Amino acid sequence: xxxxxxxxxxxxxxxxxxxxxxxxxxxxxxxxxxxxxxxxxxxxxxxxxxxxxxxxxxxxxxxxxxxxxxxxxxxxxxxxxxxxxxxxxxxxxxxxxxxxxxxxxxxxxxxxxxxxxxxxxxxxxxxxxxxxxxxxxxxxxxxxxxxxxxxxxxxxxxxxxxxxxxxxxxxxxxxxxxxxxxxxxxxxxxxxxxxxxxxxxxxxxxxxxxxxxxxxxxxxxxxxxxxxxxxxxxxx
Amino acid sequence: xxxxxxxxxxxxxxxxxxxxxxxxxxxxxxxxxxxxxxxxxxxxxxxxxxxxxxxxxxxxxxxxxxxxxxxxxxxxxxxxxxxxxxxxxxxxxxxxxxxxxxxxxxxxxxxxxxxxxxxxxxxxxxxxxxx
Numbered sequence: 231x232x233x234x235x236x237x238x239x240x241x242x243x244x245x246x247x248x249x250x251x252x253x254x255x256x257x258x259x260x261x262x263x264x265x266x267x268x269x270x271x272x273x274x275x276x277x278x279x280x281x282x283x284x285x286x287x288x289x290x291x292x293x294x295x296x297x298x299x300x301x302x303x304x305x306x307x308x309x310x311x312x313x314x315x316x317x318x319x320x321x322x323x324x325x326x327x328x329x330x331x332x333x334x335x336x337x338x339x340x341x342x343x344x345x346x347x348x349x350x351x352x353x354x355x356x357x358x359x360x361x362x363x364x365x366x367x368x369x370x371x372x373x374x375x376x377x378x379x380x381x382x383x384x385x386x387x388x389x390x391x392x393x394x395x396x397x398x399x400x401x402x403x404x405x406x407x408x409x410x411x412x413x414x415x416x417x418x419x420x421x422x423x424x425x426x427x428x429x430x431x432x433x434x435x436x437x438x439x440x441x442x443x444x445x446x447x448x449x450x451x452x453x454x455x456x457x458x459x460x461x462x463x464x465x466x
Numbered sequence: 467x468x469x470x471x472x473x474x475x476x477x478x479x480x481x482x483x484x485x486x487x488x489x490x491x492x493x494x495x496x497x498x499x500x501x502x503x504x505x506x507x508x509x510x511x512x513x514x515x516x517x518x519x520x521x522x523x524x525x526x527x528x529x530x531x532x533x534x535x536x537x538x539x540x541x542x543x544x545x546x547x548x549x550x551x552x553x554x555x556x557x558x559x560x561x562x563x564x565x566x567x568x569x570x571x572x573x574x575x576x577x578x579x580x581x582x583x584x585x586x587x588x589x590x591x592x593x594x595x596x597x
Contacts, residue, residue, distance in 0.1 A: 283546040294478045
């Protein structure tokens with residue numbers, strides 16, 4: 231049994247390493263060859279984990295071979311658009327200003343229901359709202375709405391607005407994020423004094439659920455089991 | 467990140483090359499050794515009326531010792547089930563020797579040779595094996 235436990239740990243660490251090398255796309259939307267790889271990896275990983283007579287190398291070697299294969303395919307895809315098209319396919323416009331492209335739809339082997347589902351997923355509920363719909367190689371539908379149905383932006387309204395700054399997590403579940411402090415050029419003392427000032431003397435960092443701050447001085451602070459508070463104009 | 471991936475890919479590639487060479491060396495030499503020991507026993511017992519001589523006993527001991535030594539190294543690379551038959555036949559061989567059953571002894575010896583031959587055949591990267 232100990233062998234199975236150790237094998238499970240080895241394979242788990244290895245699969246984790248494989249996914250780290252293969253990049254974040256594996257976790258989200260995948261290209262066809264990445265999906266195939268993921269399915270095979272899942273199967274390969276389980277064989278030596280439970281079958282004691284199979285050496286663990288019989289799982290490790292094909293897994294690592296797939297890593298190399300994936301690397302080669304990715305490099306080939308980058309090298310030539312033709313190869314990329316051959317491996318991953320190409321985006322197809324299924325709706326254009328004239329309406330649904332029936333031939334494109336048939337070539338993708340999708341139905342009107344599938345098309346509607348994709349469009350609804352993008353927040354549009356009628357065909358006439360859509361100017362273009364593109365079926366991406368990952369199987370996701372990208373939609374360009376007709377001008378009249380596109381969301382109004384500040385540029386359309388000619389509003390003058392400041393750019394948004396990304397809020398940085400300074401404290402998460404009682405842990406100070408040391409690396410994030412550097413992004414705002416603040417230190418632990420700043421965080422401690424801010425929390426003491428805003429919450430009171432009894433406040434401790436370990437009781438902070440979330441404390442975020444952005445460069446424009448907007449802060450969000452929530453203590454564990456309490457309501458959140460927001461602050462503006464915090465001086466950094 | 468790209469450098470990290472590239473370094474890892476190169477390391478993995480080298481690891482795979484090392485594994486393939488190690489497998490070829492360890493398994494081929496281990497199985498060949500068994501085959502050679504079997505041939506030596508075969509020559510030794512040829513036309514022998516009574517198998518229970520010191521030379522045969524020593525030769526079987528030698529075969530078993532060599533096999534056990536190689537088997538432990540091979541277990542890192544080969545499915546245990548694929549090679550366990552050889553060990554099984556060696557223990558049968560010892561039983562036949564004790565009872566002086568020469569026909570069974572010879573067929574067991576042949577079985578060991580057959581298993582070692584067939585394993586060498588089935589391990590190699592030939593078109594038959596791949597397909």
